Amino acid sequence: MDNKEQLHPxxxxxxxxxxxxxxxxxxxxxxxxxxRKQMPEHFAIVGVSRTAFSDDDFRQKLFDFKSDNYPDADQWKAFSNHIHYHAADSTKLADFGDMKARLKQLADEHKTGENMLFYLSMAPQFFEPTIQNISAAEMVTEGKRYCSLDRQSKPWQRIVVEKPFGSDPKSATHLNSVLANVFEETEIYRIDHYLGKELVQNMMVLRFANAIFEPIWNQSYIDHVQITASETVGVESRGAYYDGPTGGAMRDMIQSHLLQVLSVMAMEPPVSLKAEDIRTEKIKIFKAMRVPKYDDVPNIAVRGQYGDGQLGGKVIKSFRESEGVNPESQCDTYAAMKMYVDTWRWGGVPFYLRSGKAMAKKVTNIVLYFKPTPHILFRDMAKQRKANQIVINVQPDEGIRIRFEGKVPGHKLAVKDVELDFDYVKQWNAQPPDGYATLLYDVMLGDQTLFKHRDEIECAWHAVQPVLDYWQDNPQFDLPNYAAGTWGPSAADILMAQSNRYWHNPK
Ligand SMILES: NC(=O)c1ccc[n+]([C@@H]2O[C@H](COP(=O)([O-])OP(=O)(O)OC[C@H]3O[C@@H](n4cnc5c(N)ncnc54)[C@H](OP(=O)(O)O)[C@@H]3O)[C@@H](O)[C@H]2O)c1
Structure with missing residues (x-):
């Protein structure tokens, strides 16, 4: 696909x-x-950080890190000619004078005009001063664009903000205000690479391009929904970050990624595929997320931390022994939570969310468990009663699996569960594109569909904050409480067993 016409320099x-x-x-x-010919005809990439590099040294560093990724020397050469580097401290306004002059010179060289995409790929404490300096250095002209009668002809400046976006409702709201003082909401791209994954978008197609799923996608037929994101690796070298104020599975995964996945899975059909229409529906789901009561937290949430263990013959050291981690850390390397979305469609349906490190298998999936038939005709089924399921695999093995009951061949009438499988790679003979490529392309196009609105972020923080507060106030004394390489703490199984449910743990 060649979209160059829609992409501005x-x-x-x-x-x-x-x-x-x-x-x-x-x-x-x-x-x-x-x-793939999906960059604008005229573009430049300028790296900014404090360490000094020449353009060539910076290009070489990028190449050396992932040389397998750039097998075609001519292509890399042509692409890397667009890459430049400028050493500056973005928290110091004094550094912006030279930077602006260099950017102007490069804009002339590459014919990129005034359109500018700022990407904040740095630790979150630097977001606010960098945004303020971009403003103070008058690098944003979009206010004028907003007032213009012909907005399309004016240059744009967009900003991409990495995670973590705040560490609680107050800090997230503050960062949103800092951004809003400088950029219009339509130019702010809060990134979530989960939303760039193909299956999240496939879910919209599954639901809204087919007549067979949507009629049963509600509380009349669905018993409960599970959303899992598990990793087999531990924290490795990121122990200090993970044990810090923005780390832990509840903040790092459930609040950010899994609630986003939930919102796409649960939203009403949008009136169109325009970004604002999809966001409107997602925001309604975020607003309908029931905020748990502080005293109820032990009944709806489980925290875990991995101890020593093994996976595939490899020994994994406990979290507390990782570099940079407090030996008495209370950090949740595993978190599970039961929540409700108080809407007409989802009234009474529990959503179970869980995420963990050093677990038995790497998987991100959504599993819809259906209610049993109103009357059980087959005696075999009465014994086993396996629920119908739709399993949406986000990664790896992207695809959709439907589990239902089938007749076992033979004279005797016997029933057993069977599966229908849609494997993304086999079906299309293609690997899904990387989430970051999809998202960067959308920013250049000006399409905010796969980015978070400020309301979504703030509601997501409110939905998990009572759990974080409770955990902060009530240290847990049995940590670590699961062995690395397993499916998490037994308390999470108990959370499910209380309602006669069990986790979907793929083999
Ligand atoms: N790495 C990942 O896989 C990943 C995944 C998802 C999200 N993220 C998010 O992406 C962001 C970047 O992550 P990262 O892993 O690339 O972090 P990182 O390795 O720590 O890199 C950030 C860079 O920022 C530069 N920097 C620090 N202070 C600066 C300043 N005042 N002015 C200009 N540059 C400054 C540092 O370089 P100098 O010392 O040279 O200035 C450093 O190399 C973070 O918000 C992170 O949470 C990362």
């Missing part, structure tokens, strides 16, 4: 460019777009 300015995300995700994603 632009300069991409990455703050924090000497860091991990730039070399591991952003540059590979932009290269991927370039090779």
């Amino acid at each position: 632009c300069m991409i300015v990455i703050f924090g460019a000497s860091g991990d995300l730039t070399k591991r995700k952003l540059i590979p994603a932009l290269y991927d777009l370039y090779t």
Whole structure:
């Protein structure tokens, strides 16, 4: 697909460019777009961080980190000619004078005009000063664009903000206000790479392009929904970050990614596929998330932390022994939570969310468990009663599986569960694109569909904050409470067993 006509020339300015995300995700994603001819005809990428590099040294560093990703030397050369580097401290306004002059010179060289995409790829404490300096240096002209009678002809400046977006409702609201003082909401792209994953968008197609699913997608037929994001790795070298104020499974995964997945899974059909219409429906789900009562937290949430264990013959050290982690840390490397979405469609249907590190299998999926038939005709079924399920695998093995009951061949009437499988890779003979490529492309197009609105972020924080408060006030004395390489603490199984339910743990 060649969308060059819709893509305006632009300069991409990455703050924090000497860091991990730039070399591991952003540059590979932009290269991927370039090779698919999905970059604008005129573009430049400028990395900004404090360490000094020449343009060539910076390009070489990016190449060396992931050289397998750039097998075609000519393509890499052509692409990397668009990459530049400027050393500056983005928390110091004094550094913006030279930076602006360099950006202007590069804009002329690459014919990118005034369109500018700022990407905050740095630790969250630097977001606010960087945004304020972008404003103070008068690098945003979009206020004028907003007032213009012909907005399309005016240059745009957009900003992409990485996670974590705040560490509680107050800090998230504050960061939203800082952004709103400088950028219009339509130019703010709060990124969630989960939303860039193909299956999340496939879910919208599954639900809204088919007549067979939507009629049963509600409390009349669905018993409960499970959303899981488990990783097999522990914290590895990120112990200090993970044990800090923005770490832990509840903040790092459930609040940010899993509630987003839930909102797409649960929203009403939008009136169109325009970003604002989809966001309107998602926001309604966020507003309908029932905020748990503080005293009820032990009944609806479970925290876990991994101890020593093994996976596939590999020994995993306990979280507390990881570098940078407090040996008495209370940090949740596992969190599970039962929640409700108080709408007509979902009234009374529990949503179970869980996420953990050092678990038995890496998987992100959504499982819809259906209610039993109103009357059980088959005696076999009465014994086993396996619920019908729709399993949406977000990663790995992207696909959709439907589990239902089938007749076992033979004279005797016997019933057993069977599966219908849609495997994304086999079906289309193609790997889904990386989430970052999809999302960066959308920012350049000006499509906010897959980005979070400020209301979504603030509601998501409110939905988990009582749990975080309760955990903060009430240390748990049995941590670590699950062995690395298992499916998490037994308390999470008990949470399900209380309602005669069980976790869907793929083999
Ligand atoms: N890495 C990932 O896989 C990943 C995944 C999801 C989200 N994220 C998010 O993405 C962001 C970046 O992550 P990262 O892993 O790339 O972090 P990182 O490795 O710590 O890199 C951030 C870079 O910011 C630069 N920096 C620090 N202070 C600066 C300043 N005042 N002015 C300009 N540059 C400054 C540092 O380089 P200098 O010392 O050279 O200035 C550093 O290399 C974070 O918000 C993170 O939570 C990362």
